[in-house]
Amino acid sequence: MNMSKVKVAINGYGTIGKRVADAVSLQDDMEIIGISKTRPNFEAKTAAMKGYNIYAPADKIDAFTKDGYTIAGSIEDMIKEADIVVDCTPGKVGVSNKALYEKEGVKAIWQGGESKDIAPISFNSEANYADALGADFVRVVSCNTTGLCRVIYPLDQKYGVEKVRVTIVRRGGDPGDIKSGPIDALVLDPIKLPSHHGPDVKTIMPHINITSAAIKAPTSFMHLHVLNIQLKEECTADDVKNLFAARPRIQMIADGISATAQIIEFGRDLGRPRNDMWENCVFKESVSVDDGELYFFQAIHQESDVIPENVDAIRAMMSLEKDNLKSIEKTNKSMGIGL
Numbered sequence: 001m002n003m004s005k006v007k008v009a010i011n012g013y014g015t016i017g018k019r020v021a022d023a024v025s026l027q028d029d030m031e032i033i034g035i036s037k038t039r040p041n042f043e044a045k046t047a048a049m050k051g052y053n054i055y056a057p058a059d060k061i062d063a064f065t066k067d068g069y070t071i072a073g074s075i076e077d078m079i080k081e082a083d084i085v086v087d088c089t090p091g092k093v094g095v096s097n098k099a100l101y102e103k104e105g106v107k108a109i110w111q112g113g114e115s116k117d118i119a120p121i122s123f124n125s126e127a128n129y130a131d132a133l134g135a136d137f138v139r140v141v142s143c144n145t146t147g148l149c150r151v152i153y154p155l156d157q158k159y160g161v162e163k164v165r166v167t168i169v170r171r172g173g174d175p176g177d178i179k180s181g182p183i184d185a186l187v188l189d190p191i192k193l194p195s196h197h198g199p200d201v202k203t204i205m206p207h208i209n210i211t212s213a214a215i216k217a218p219t220s221f222m223h224l225h226v227l228n229i230q231l232k233e234e235c236t237a238d239d240v241k242n243l244f245a246a247r248p249r250i251q252m253i254a255d256g257i258s259a260t261a262q263i264i265e266f267g268r269d270l271g272r273p274r275n276d277m278w279e280n281c282v283f284k285e286s287v288s289v290d291d292g293e294l295y296f297f298q299a300i301h302q303e304s305d306v307i308p309e310n311v312d313a314i315r316a317m318m319s320l321e322k323d324n325l326k327s328i329e330k331t332n333k334s335m336g337i338g339l
């Protein structure tokens with residue numbers, strides 16, 4: 001049996017890329033062969049400190065070497081070395097890299113900022129892992145869509161989902177993002193309904209009847225979902241709490257927490273890297289069933305919830321593991337998810 005590790009390249013080392021790099025580095029069946037940076041900034045500095053091989057656009061290599069960096073080669077060189085590339089460039093930028101990946105015959109994963117048409121398969125570890133087995137191109141859906149799939153899938157399996165209505169309060173920007181807003185407004189995002197989240201859930205579970213709306217708010221910690229779900233079979237709030245508590249990537253939030261800021265503080269107290277909360281954070285006390293309809297709030301840590309899904313997507317595409325639950329367990333154990 002070939003025991004060599006799958007060679008993973010990270011193209012775009014920002015919020016998502018640096019986290020995927022660290023998560024892949026924790027796995028025993030895959031390794032990071034390089035990351036790409038476009039500028040010699042603080043993220044390049046920490047990448048070098050962690051020992052990652054840094055690649056750069058060919059016309060930017062001089063700027064790095066002048067700043068004292070050792071550059072392993074161009075982005076094209078990195079792609080040639082890899083078995084699979086995780087494209088973590090900003091939304092709508094990743095599509096311009098597709099021709100390069102095709103030319104080099106390398107498998108690729110894109111993120112949720114890209115259109116669904118970029119890859120034939122949109123991915124969620126629990127809901128459709130098997131669809132990605134051996135696939136060349138996959139899109140890991142956005143942070144909010146991932147969070148929705150993680151609750152809708154088990155509810156649909158157990159009780160059948162008649163209709164999902166979700167309102168998403170989106171964080172305005174990530175904590176390190178100095179360009180995004182709003183600073184003092186609630187922005188209809190988008191004004192024309194539905195938001196992309198409902199249709200994106202259907203790229204993974206086409207039969208789900210779902211409508212979504214989203215509002216951007218002046219906060220950077222997390223997104224917040226207000227969910228209202230009609231189920232086909234009757235159940236109680238306790239049934240749903242027990243169902244969620246048993247899932248591998250849902251954390252039931254209690255202990256007096258009633259705000260996203262407190263969840264992040266909880267993450268800090270737990271000693272999570274970068275205070276990441278990879279699991280859906282379902283507010284336990286909010287789970288209610290009224291007149292046959294299920295209601296609850298959940299918070300989604302946008303910077304981190306898609307990271308384990310990227311690791312599982314690599315495992316599926318490289319045919320390292322056929323059973324999604326085994327991959328999820330392996331990824332969770334290595335990262336400390338669920339602890």
Ligand SMILES: NC(=O)C1=CN([C@@H]2O[C@H](COP(=O)(O)OP(=O)(O)OC[C@H]3O[C@@H](n4cnc5c(N)ncnc54)[C@H](O)[C@@H]3O)[C@@H](O)[C@H]2O)C=CC1
Pocket residue numbers: 011012013014015016017036037038039088089090091092093111112113114141142143174302303306
């Ligand atoms: N930040 C978030 O909350 C989440 C983002 N996503 C998605 O992940 C993707 C990446 O988003 P972020 O990490 O937030 O973006 P980011 O802006 O934090 O990082 C992107 C990185 O790619 C680099 N880059 C830009 N153009 C490049 C190019 N042509 N080649 C190589 N590198 C290039 C940038 O310099 C930056 O370091 C997007 O599709 C986004 O929609 C998904 C889930 C959550």
Ligand SMILES: O=C(OP(=O)(O)O)[C@H](O)COP(=O)(O)O
Pocket residue numbers: 091112113142143144145170172302
């Ligand atoms: O995937 C995300 O959100 P989304 O699920 O609302 O598209 C990330 O938070 C990125 O969103 P952004 O497009 O506001 O940077």
